[in-house]
Amino acid sequence: MVKLTIVEDRVTPKEVYNWRVYFYAAMACWASVMIGYDSAFIGSAMALKSFKDEFKLTSKSKTEFNFLSANIVSCYQAGCFFGALSGYFVGFYFGRKWGLFVAALIFVVGSVLQIVASGKTGLGIMYAGRIIAGWSVGVASNLTPIYIAEISPPAIRGRLIGLYELGWQIGAVVGFWIGYGVNQHIPYGNAQWHIPFAVQLIPGGMLALGSLTLKESPRWLATRDRFETALANLASIRNLPVDHAYVQEEMYEIKSGIEYDEERAGKGILGPLKTLFGNRAYLKRLGLCVALFAGQNVTGINAINYYSPTVFASIGVSGTSTSLLTTGVFGLLKFAAAVVWLLWLVDRYGRKLLLIIGSAGGAVCMYWIGIYIAISKPQNNPTSSISGGGISAMVAFYLWTCFYGPTWNGTPWVFGAETMPTFIRSATQAIIAASNWLFAFLIARFTPQMFTSMGFGVYIFFASLMLVTIPLVYFFIPETSGVPLEYMDELFALRPRSAHAILSERFLAEQQAAANSGEAVSKDNAVHRVEPVRSKDSVDV
Incomplete structure (x- = not known):
């Protein structure tokens, strides 16, 4: 049974759990819908005959087609990589609210460039649009979780951050199904492939509009010494008067926490970076976080996300419509698995066990698919219907999704967010997010060539790497x-x-x-008893 009870760290007025905090989190999570959709739709869109004909991809050789399709997909991840790093600076100087607004506007520009690209203009505009949209996605992937964490009451922080993952999966489901929908119901022509690209404008536009409704993070305002505005925003988000004891105490904790962070890392944008790179223990911890994202990508997830029609064709699924349908089912299974992970698994069974089970089960499924392709060679023996062995390979693929979704899909993000100290977390989150996009870029860039040159070996390759992650997680990752x-x-x-x-x-x-002595033991309380620096507009508590 799902436990949705609220466990509080202190007595909290019921007004704190109000519609506003949920509304602000939901508006910010249009960023994750944008990210999820953009990561999923491109493979289906490129599989449409209308898209291939528009850019004359059908007349290309296999090598040329692989090169161009890899460029279309991977330039997006390249933009995401630089965007994730830039998000640290954008968030520092512009704040969370206006940082998200800028990211959304630039994303819309990138989406429009992709729509106006055509055979006459060539793929250059398409590449530019993909890079620009990717940069925006990288920034948004950095700022959104931070904003939600900073405005959330402690007792429901996990629930609200969970909306971010949920939005990602909702966007992905739409992205996986959009190709099937237009292929079935939109006649052949430019409109058929324009629609999937144009749908990007919906979450991008909603994020831009939603950003304008957000209250800026009180914690960010406090770092800029704008305490009066920070107090007003905090009171509004908590739905309490500014002089309420709960609001005053939380404001005190915010100020004390900032002072503690600055004492440990120094002031300014470079302080946390200097502290991080000057401490071997923190660098080692960061290395483990990055290693988990490498492990996530060697499961093969981004090869499947971006080239799912190619993956299903290698199993023996023939026909554009059938291939897109099976891709849509994959998206639904992935969404369901993410919900199971969020509500039932991640806090009940821990991190290590889930990762190990995901790798072991996923590897078995990948090996089965590879062995089937090696023996049956379905691409060399095309048929109008999938064989019994092909059905078993499809089942193995969907089982792989069920192993991946509740394990490697979200767990590396949780591990990265909870293991780094607060005073360097913004900097490390930027690096961790960038590493994820870097690995995704490498997979997306070379997957078409891998399928051409390696055939069934692609599945053996990913399965073997998944097995390698098991001892790495067991011996080096603490629970x-x-x-x-x-x-x-x-x-x-x-x-x-x-x-x-x-x-x-x-x-x-x-x-x-502590219970026996009647004293409360809390390192956090000890940390936050630093007397705040007073200023003319500081808040007396």
Whole structure:
């Protein structure tokens, strides 16, 4: 049963859990709908005959076609990579609200360029539009989770951040099905492929409009010494008067936390970066986060996301319509698996176990598909209907989706967000997000060539890499579930395999001792008892 009860760290007025905080989180999550759709629709759109004919791709050799299709897909990830890094600077100087607004407007520009591209203009405008849209997506993927975390009441922070992942999967489902829909119901012609590209304007436009309704993050305003505006925004988001004790206490904690962060990392935009790269322990931790995103990509997920029609054709699925239909089913399964992960699995069974099960089960499925293709050679023996062996390969593929969705899909993001200290988290999140897009770029850029040169070996390749991630996770990744953020330094100082058990035992002993002595034990409280610097508009608590 899903537990939706609210566990509070202190007595909280019921007004705090109001419609505004959910509304602001939902508006910001148009960014994840935008990201999910843009990551999913392109493979289906490129499979349409109208698109291929418009850009004369059908007249190209296999090598030329692979090169051009890889360029169309991968230049988007290249833009995302630089956008994710830029998001750190955009968020620092422009804030969360206006940073998202700028990203949305630039995304709309990139989408329009993709729509106006044609055979007459060539693919240059298409490439430019994909790069620009990718840059915007990279910025939005950085700013949205940070904004939601900064405005959320602690007791429902996980729930609100979960909306980000949910929006991503909703966008992906629409993206996977849009190709099938236009192929079935829109006559052959430019409108057929224009529609999938034009749909990008909906989440992009909604993010732009939604951004204007947002209240700027009180924490970001406080970092700019705009305490009066920060207090007013916080009171509005919490639906309480500015002089309410709850609002005053939270504002005090925000200011104290900022002072603590600046004491540890220094002021300015470069302080956290200097602290990060000057500390080997933090760099090692960052390396583990990046390694998990490498592991996520070697599952083959981005090869499937961006080239799903090619993947299904290799199994023996023939016909554009049938290929797009099977792609749509993949999107629905992936969405359902993400919901299961969010509501049931991630906090109940931890991080390591899910990753190991996902790798083991996914590898078996990939090996089965590769063996079937190696033996049956479906592409060399085309038939009007899929064979019994082909059906088993399809089942294996969908089982792979069920193993991947509740494990590797979202867990690396959770691990990266919860393991880094607050005072360098904005900088590390930018680097982690950029690493994800870098790996996605490499996979997207070379997948067509891999299918041409390796055939069934592509599946054997991904399956083998998934097996490699099992010992890496087991021996080097500590379990982080249930560990308070303030104890992460101690967790990573212990041996990964036994760290969670040792720390959990120690933490429970401290809680018991505190209960026996009648004292509350909280490192977080100790941290936030720094006396805030007073200014003429600072808030007295």
